[in-house]
Amino acid sequence: xxxxxxxxxxxxxxxxxxxxxxxxxxxxxxxxxxxxxxxxxxxxxxxxxxxxxxxxxxxxxxxxxxxxxxxxxxxxxxxxxxxxxxxxxxxxxxxxxxxxxxxxxxxxxxxxxxxxxxxxxxxxxxxxxxxxxxxxxxxxxxxxxxxxxxxxxxxxxxxxxxxxxxxxxxxxxxxxxxxxxxxxxxxxxxxxxxxxxxxxxxxxxxxxxxxxxxxxxxxxxxxxxxxxxxxxxxxxxxxxxxxxxxxxxxxxxxxxxxxxxxxxxxxxxxxxxxxxxxxxxxxxxxxxxxxxxxxxxxxxxxxxxxxxxxxxxxxxxxxxxxxxxxxxxxxxxxxxxxxxxxxxxxxxxxxxxxxxxxxxxxxxxxxxxxxxxxxxxxxxxxxxxxxxxxxxxxxxxxxxxxxxxxxxxxxxxxxxxxxxxxxxxxxxxxxxxxxxxxxxxxxxxxxxxxxxxxxxxxxxxxxxxxxxxxxxxxxxxxxxxxxxxxxxxxxxxxxxxxxxxxxxxxxxxxxxxxxxx
Amino acid sequence: xxxxxxxxxxxxxxxxxxxxxxxxxxxxxxxxxxxxxxxxxxxxxxxxxxxxxxxxxxxxxxxxxxxxxxxxxxxxxxxxxxxxxxxxxxxxxxxxxxxxxxxxxxxxxxxxxxxxxxxxxxxxxxxxxxxxxxxxxxxxxxxxxxxxxxxxxxxxxxxxxxxxxxxxxxxxxxxxxxxxxxxxxxxxxxxxxxxxxxxxxxxxxxxxxxxxxxxxxxxxxxxxxxxxxxxxxxxxxxxxxxxxxxxxxxxxxxxxxxxxxxxxxxxxxxxxxxxxxxxxxxxxxxxxxxxxxxxxxxxxxxxxxxxxxxxxxxxxxxxxxxxxxxxxxxxxxxxxxxxxxxxxxxxxxxxxxxxxxxxxxxxxxxxxxxxxxxxxxxxxxxxxxxxxxxxxxxxxxxxxxxxxxxxxxxxxxxxxxxxxxxxxxxxxx
Numbered sequence: 001x002x003x004x005x006x007x008x009x010x011x012x013x014x015x016x017x018x019x020x021x022x023x024x025x026x027x028x029x030x031x032x033x034x035x036x037x038x039x040x041x042x043x044x045x046x047x048x049x050x051x052x053x054x055x056x057x058x059x060x061x062x063x064x065x066x067x068x069x070x071x072x073x074x075x076x077x078x079x080x081x082x083x084x085x086x087x088x089x090x091x092x093x094x095x096x097x098x099x100x101x102x103x104x105x106x107x108x109x110x111x112x113x114x115x116x117x118x119x120x121x122x123x124x125x126x127x128x129x130x131x132x133x134x135x136x137x138x139x140x141x142x143x144x145x146x147x148x149x150x151x152x153x154x155x156x157x158x159x160x161x162x163x164x165x166x167x168x169x170x171x172x173x174x175x176x177x178x179x180x181x182x183x184x185x186x187x188x189x190x191x192x193x194x195x196x197x198x199x200x201x202x203x204x205x206x207x208x209x210x211x212x213x214x215x216x217x218x219x220x221x222x223x224x225x226x227x228x229x230x231x232x233x234x235x236x237x238x239x240x241x242x243x244x245x246x247x248x249x250x251x252x253x254x255x256x257x258x259x260x261x262x263x264x265x266x267x268x269x270x271x272x273x274x275x276x277x278x279x280x281x282x283x284x285x286x287x288x289x290x291x292x293x294x295x296x297x298x299x300x301x302x303x304x305x306x307x308x309x310x311x312x313x314x315x316x317x318x319x320x321x322x323x324x325x326x327x328x329x330x331x332x333x334x335x336x337x338x339x340x341x342x343x344x345x346x347x348x349x350x351x352x353x354x355x356x357x358x359x360x361x362x363x364x365x366x367x368x369x370x371x372x373x374x375x376x377x378x379x380x381x382x383x384x385x386x387x388x389x390x391x392x393x394x395x396x397x398x399x400x401x402x403x404x405x406x407x408x409x410x411x412x413x414x415x416x417x418x419x420x421x422x423x424x425x426x427x428x429x430x431x432x433x434x435x436x437x438x439x440x441x442x443x444x445x446x447x448x449x450x451x452x453x454x455x456x457x458x459x460x461x462x463x464x465x466x467x468x469x470x471x472x473x474x475x476x477x478x479x480x481x482x483x484x485x486x487x488x489x490x491x492x493x494x495x496x497x498x499x500x501x502x503x504x505x506x507x508x509x510x511x512x513x514x515x516x517x
Numbered sequence: 518x519x520x521x522x523x524x525x526x527x528x529x530x531x532x533x534x535x536x537x538x539x540x541x542x543x544x545x546x547x548x549x550x551x552x553x554x555x556x557x558x559x560x561x562x563x564x565x566x567x568x569x570x571x572x573x574x575x576x577x578x579x580x581x582x583x584x585x586x587x588x589x590x591x592x593x594x595x596x597x598x599x600x601x602x603x604x605x606x607x608x609x610x611x612x613x614x615x616x617x618x619x620x621x622x623x624x625x626x627x628x629x630x631x632x633x634x635x636x637x638x639x640x641x642x643x644x645x646x647x648x649x650x651x652x653x654x655x656x657x658x659x660x661x662x663x664x665x666x667x668x669x670x671x672x673x674x675x676x677x678x679x680x681x682x683x684x685x686x687x688x689x690x691x692x693x694x695x696x697x698x699x700x701x702x703x704x705x706x707x708x709x710x711x712x713x714x715x716x717x718x719x720x721x722x723x724x725x726x727x728x729x730x731x732x733x734x735x736x737x738x739x740x741x742x743x744x745x746x747x748x749x750x751x752x753x754x755x756x757x758x759x760x761x762x763x764x765x766x767x768x769x770x771x772x773x774x775x776x777x778x779x780x781x782x783x784x785x786x787x788x789x790x791x792x793x794x795x796x797x798x799x800x801x802x803x804x805x806x807x808x809x810x811x812x813x814x815x816x817x818x819x820x821x822x823x824x825x826x827x828x829x830x831x832x833x834x835x836x837x838x839x840x841x842x843x844x845x846x847x848x849x850x851x852x853x854x855x856x857x858x859x860x861x862x863x864x865x866x867x868x869x870x871x872x873x874x875x876x877x878x879x880x881x882x883x884x885x886x887x888x889x890x891x892x893x894x895x896x897x898x899x900x901x902x903x904x905x906x907x908x909x910x911x912x913x914x915x916x917x918x919x920x921x922x923x924x925x926x927x928x929x930x931x932x933x934x935x936x937x938x939x940x941x942x943x944x945x946x
Contacts, residue, residue: 305806307805307806326808326810327805327806327808328808328809328810331808337806339806344800344802344803345800345802345803345806346803346806347803348796348799348800348803348804349799349800350799350800351795351796351799355792355796359796359807360807360808362789362792362793362807363789368788368789371788371789371790372787372788372789373787373788373789373792
């Protein structure tokens with residue numbers, strides 16, 4: 001057997017109070033796509049940051065082509081031939097592809113930049129690897145999938161032999177994912193090795209040769225994808241069997257709770273983000289909104305909850321006019337909201353758990369009377385909420401930021417659901433949570449549905465939408481491309497809609513641009 | 518073992534809680550230490566200096582009365598900054614609010630000289646609070662409705678206030694029947710209150726001394742109340758006590774400062790208003806998600822903060838000076854910022870740090886007289902205390918505790934392993 005290009009031996013990295021990686025053994029063979037699979041917080045990113053020189057491992061050895069190496073900083077890693085594509089691209093939008101690729105490298109004609117020669121050179125490299133990229137295009141003009149290829153090109157231009165891709169599919173449509181996969185397979189044929197960081201099992205099975213599973217910072221096993229199954233991998237990943245589907249009782253949808261009629265709204269930049277949307281959500285029903293991040297879903301949720309003004313159309317909640325009411329008025333109409341960003345908008349990190357839990361009932365009796373908090377009532381309320389929602393904390397007086405992500409989300413759930421809302425708007429309710437906490441949140445949402453709540457679920461995770469929703473609406477560039485029944489929904493059809501293909505009355509699909517006038 | 522761990526737990530919890538007190542205290546101690554070294558280099562004896570400083574602040578009834586006088590305005594401006602900061606409104610305009618509050622108290626005192634003190638004093642205090650509100654209202658509205666940076670606007674409003682104040686005390690204020698400095702009969706009108714407050718009989722810029730029904734009740738007056746006198750009149754300590762002149766300068770104003778701090782604590786931590794204000798201060802976006810009207814909360818809190826700033830000036834006029842002169846309170850408004858910061862942005866913390874600042878001011882003169890160390894050293898101590906306190910807030914105390922705990926656990930584990938290894942070898946032999 002040939003020498004692996006990269007070998008990690010007993011690598012260990014600790015942070016104060018946390019062991020991020022321990023006893024990590026890993027070998028990457030030349031020309032393979034090697035998946036690094038694990039839940040959020042399993043230590044994948046820490047390990048790769050150790051490899052890329054962002055962190056220094058506390059112990060263990062790194063071998064590059066059989067020779068032991070010390071990587072002090074990213075520059076060392078690049079010099080060895082390691083390239084990394086971060087989940088959030090490190091590109092400068094107003095610069096061209098060429099300028100981005102050569103950024104940070106010395107020019108051959110210092111202090112001048114020989115743009116024409118470079119354009120040509122980079123165009124040739126792109127062609128050699130089968131990328132369809134115009135080197136003179138500015139980054140902001142390019143679709144996300146192409147931007148990602150620019151990142152890969154950046155690494156290739158620096159003569160990378162090993163590519164690390166950190167959750168590369170998180171921002172892509174299903175079609176773009178397929179394109180990426182073919183690019184990756186092509187690259188390995190040309191002798192490159194790839195580390196593919198992900199927590200999505202299907203992707204591992206689809207594109208990777210071998211997979212190493214990390215759990216709680218340790219390597220559980222390395223196996224060939226041909227010898228394993230998603231079920232087995234999931235078990236290794238979480239340490240127990242996971243049921244991929246949520247147990248959801250059959251319910252007949254009741255009265256209409258939320259009704260949107262031709263609603264439009266602008267995003268923070270003043271551009272149209274929500275465009276003429278009409279839909280209904282009924283009692284005992286979960287309407288899932290699928291779509292690639294940034295297609296107006298968050299703005300839609302904010303319009304419904306009164307946080308963003310609607311520029312047109314009508315919002316009705318339980319038959320009552322609710323367009324452009326204040327967030328407080330809408331809250332009092334029985335609407336609860338799980339914001340997409342727990343850290344910044346969901347919770348007040350510097351408030352105590354108690355103060356966060358009363359975040360929706362602070363102004364009402366018995367929590368406060370005539371504007372003064374009632375200590376006993378507050379304590380009773382908090383104790384009950386902590387018990388009912390199983391918040392694991394040494395005490396309610398601790399700050400919210402001392403809790404783990406899952407427990408933080410439980411505090412949000414307790415705050416939002418304890419009033420038994422008529423409508424729950426849940427935006428990315430499980431973002432960044434591990435499998436256990438995700439299951440808990442989903443169970444609670446299904447329970448709220450059984451109690452008669454109407455739920456508007458917004459998620460960029462197709463799997464979450466598919467397993468929870470009674471009906472699925474797909475959003476693309478602020479418009480609803482179509483609404484499908486949740487049961488037996490065709491993932492390819494949803495994928496097509498996410499990429500902007502419209503559903504017509506006859507059931508066939510037409511590309512938005514090709515629609516007859 | 519169990520008991521020990523329990524004690525440790527309580528100790529840790531105590532340290533954790535008292536951290537907000539420990540940092541400022543350590544900062545103040547360090548400031549004294551470093552200033553002492555500076556004095557040594559300068560060739561003075563720091564111990565002598567600190568002794569004089571302390572004696573000048575607390576050594577006699579007179580010294581104590583001075584400390585109280587210096588402390589009171591700092592309590593109010595410190596509270597004004599504390600409250601604003603808690604809501605994310607950095608009020609650096611306490612100086613201007615203080616000046617305007619002082620003028621308002623003088624207005625009421627001159628306008629209604631014949632009212633009885635029980636009505637006049639609260640009225641004057643209310644007027645000063647109202648002027649403070651008026652003075653902060655422009656920055657408050659701009660911040661709440663338009664998002665304009667309050668640091669800039671409140672700061673600039675200071676200069677308007679100070680210049681207006683300087684003008685007021687330089688233009689003669691005429692009353693019917695009073696001749697001006699040159700013996701002419703002046704014209705009199707209501708507008709005169711707003712364009713001139715200078716005592717026309719004086720060559721220097723100062724306002725007329727207010728009548729004594731505007732004087733805040735003092736300890737002396739309390740002791741001289743008929744029923745108190747009847748109660749203790751024939752006791753020796755009473756007769757001695759009323760002879761001490763300093764008790765005439767110990768007025769109700771520091772007590773009012775104390776009560777205000779208590780009320781502010783209640784407002785911030787026990788009421789819905791305070792809850793909303795703190796939520797907005799921590800994270801306006803999250804506060805909005807909780808249904809809180811962020812602009813209105815900001816506005817309300819800023820206006821209360823302005824009222825406190827105005828009260829600082831009113832209290833100084835009613836309790837201590839009874840008139841105003843240029844620089845009648847040297848930067849007490851700006852000093853509200855370090856008072857609040859060293860006080861850990863807590864009302865009671867502000868109270869304590871105001872006493873620290875007040876004592877430094879009160880004691881510095883004696884220090885200069887006794888040891889020839891210049892008063893300016895006090896500002897060095899002050900500045901160092903602020904620097905150390907700010908540096909101290911960046912220490913992550915919990916992380917340190919955790920690290921120590923882990924280290925101990927690791928050491929224990931290593932010791933245990935070593936012991937096991939020893940046993941193993943022993944059994945093999």
